[in-house]
Amino acid sequence: MLSSRRTFLAAAATLVLTGCSSDVLGLRRAVRVAVSWSGEELRAFHKVLDGLGALGYPVEVVPLGDDISTAFGAPSARKPDVVMLPQPGLVRQHWKELAPIPDDIAGSGQVRLWRDLLVQNGTTYGVPFKTAHKSAVWYRPSVFRQAGVQPPRHWAEWLSVNRTLAAAGVTPLALGAGDGWVLTDFLENILLGIAPTVYAGLATAEHPRPSQQPQFAAALRLLGTMWSAPGALAGGVKESLVQQFPDALVEVFGHRRAAMVLASDFAEPVVRSFAADPDDIGLFTFPAMSPGAPAPVVVGGDVMVLTAPISDDARDLVRRLAQPTAVDPWIAEGGFLVDGRTSGYSPELTRLAEQLTRPGEQLQFDLSDLLGPLGGINGLWRVLTDFLVAVGGHGADAVPAAVGTAMDDLRKLEAS
Numbered sequence: 001m002l003s004s005r006r007t008f009l010a011a012a013a014t015l016v017l018t019g020c021s022s023d024v025l026g027l028r029r030a031v032r033v034a035v036s037w038s039g040e041e042l043r044a045f046h047k048v049l050d051g052l053g054a055l056g057y058p059v060e061v062v063p064l065g066d067d068i069s070t071a072f073g074a075p076s077a078r079k080p081d082v083v084m085l086p087q088p089g090l091v092r093q094h095w096k097e098l099a100p101i102p103d104d105i106a107g108s109g110q111v112r113l114w115r116d117l118l119v120q121n122g123t124t125y126g127v128p129f130k131t132a133h134k135s136a137v138w139y140r141p142s143v144f145r146q147a148g149v150q151p152p153r154h155w156a157e158w159l160s161v162n163r164t165l166a167a168a169g170v171t172p173l174a175l176g177a178g179d180g181w182v183l184t185d186f187l188e189n190i191l192l193g194i195a196p197t198v199y200a201g202l203a204t205a206e207h208p209r210p211s212q213q214p215q216f217a218a219a220l221r222l223l224g225t226m227w228s229a230p231g232a233l234a235g236g237v238k239e240s241l242v243q244q245f246p247d248a249l250v251e252v253f254g255h256r257r258a259a260m261v262l263a264s265d266f267a268e269p270v271v272r273s274f275a276a277d278p279d280d281i282g283l284f285t286f287p288a289m290s291p292g293a294p295a296p297v298v299v300g301g302d303v304m305v306l307t308a309p310i311s312d313d314a315r316d317l318v319r320r321l322a323q324p325t326a327v328d329p330w331i332a333e334g335g336f337l338v339d340g341r342t343s344g345y346s347p348e349l350t351r352l353a354e355q356l357t358r359p360g361e362q363l364q365f366d367l368s369d370l371l372g373p374l375g376g377i378n379g380l381w382r383v384l385t386d387f388l389v390a391v392g393g394h395g396a397d398a399v400p401a402a403v404g405t406a407m408d409d410l411r412k413l414e415a416s
Helices: 039-050 065-071 090-097 112-118 141-147 155-167 180-194 196-204 214-227 236-242 245-253 265-274 312-321 328-333 347-357 380-391 396-415
Strands: 031-035 059-063 082-085 127-133 136-139 260-262 282-285 296-307 362-365
Touching: 031 065, 031 312, 039 059, 039 265, 039 328, 065 082, 082 312, 090 112, 090 296, 112 296, 112 362, 127 265, 127 347, 136 141, 136 245, 136 265, 141 155, 155 214, 180 196, 180 214, 180 260, 180 296, 180 362, 180 380, 196 214, 196 362, 214 380, 214 396, 236 380, 245 260, 245 265, 265 347, 282 347, 296 312, 296 347, 380 396
Parallel strands: 031 059, 031 082, 296 362
Antiparallel strands: 082 296, 127 296, 136 260, 136 282
8 A cells, every 4th residue: 555545546547457348339337346445455456356367247446545435326327336345334324225245155244243234134235355453553673672672561561662762762653644544543442442341332322422431531541641742753743644554654664763653454565665674574463451451453344345236247246256265366465354364464464363363352343434424534533633733742731631622522523
C-alpha cells in the first residue's frame, strides 16, 4: 500500500483485468468489482484475479478508496456487482440492497466474529475475504536494544519504554493521523483492554452512546497520557495530522525518525519495501492494560458482498475468490491474513494469525465500523483528530479538558 485508502484515483479510469473484453459493442457484460485498495494492495488483488485462470467473462476493478459506501445505491448499468467491503458493519445497513451469498460458500460468513455482521434474518449477505489484525505494533529492534528496552507487556511498561526512548534522543511513535482509522484503532485497543463488556455493548447497541460510558472517557484519558508526552510523536502534531498511514511506516523504517508505529498486518509490504535495514524489523502486539489482564485484539477485514440484482457471472467470481487457495498470490506478496488460516505467512504474520485463532483471546471486531456514521469520518475520526490537536505534546495537564471536550462532542453527534 503506497497511498492511503482515500479516493486517490479521481481522474483515473476504471482498471480492467488484462485479457478480458469490455462490456461494449454487445460483448458480454463485465463483472464490476468495487474495492477500497490502492497501490501495493491493488496490485496484489490483480495477481489474485490473474491466478483464477481463464474466465468466461471480463472483470473490471473499480477503486473507490474511502468512498466505498458509494457502491451502494440505485441500480444502474455501471453499478458494481461485487463489493470488497472494508466496513462489514455496513452490511447491516444495506442488506436489502444485497443478494444472498450462494449456499455452498455461505458457511464462512457464519463463523466467529462474522456471524453477527453478515447474517440477517437467517440469510448470509457477505463472506470474509481478508482479515486485518488491528493490534499490531511494528518497531525497530536495534533502537530498542540501544536504549535497553524490551517490547512492553502492559500499558505502564509501554509508557516507560516511550520515556526511556525519548530520554535517549529517540522519538517513540509515528502516527498517521491523516487517516482517521489509525486514531480509532488506538482508542479501540485501549477501550477493549480496560472495559471489554462496555466495548461489546457499544458494538451491538442499536443506538450506541459512548458519551454515556465513563469507561470511554477513561480510555481517552489513557490515550491522552501517551499522545500528550512531549516529544512522543515524530514531527509533533503538525506532521502527524498530514501523515497518512504509509507515511508513518516510512517515518519509522525508511527515514528512521521514530521507533515504532501501530499498524495492521497489511503494513507488511510497505515496511519491507522501505526498510533501510531489512533485518531491523520487529513486531509486538498491543499489550494488556494491566499486569495479568488479557491483551486486546481488535479485528477488521474486507468482506465480499453481491449487490442486487446479480448475475450468474458475479456469483461465479465470488465462488472462485472464496476458494482457500485463491488468495495465495496475495499471501506471497505479504500483508494478507485469512480468517482461520495460520500457515504460509512470514514469521511476523504467522504470529498474528496464530493469535487470532487461539482460544481465550480477547477478540472483538473494529468498533468504529460498528458505530455507523458515529464512528466515521465526520464522527469519531473528527473527535479524535481534535483530541490529538488538544493534547499532542502539551503534557498531562492538557488531558482532562481535552477529554471533557471530546465527550461533549460525542454527545452532540449522538443527538444529531
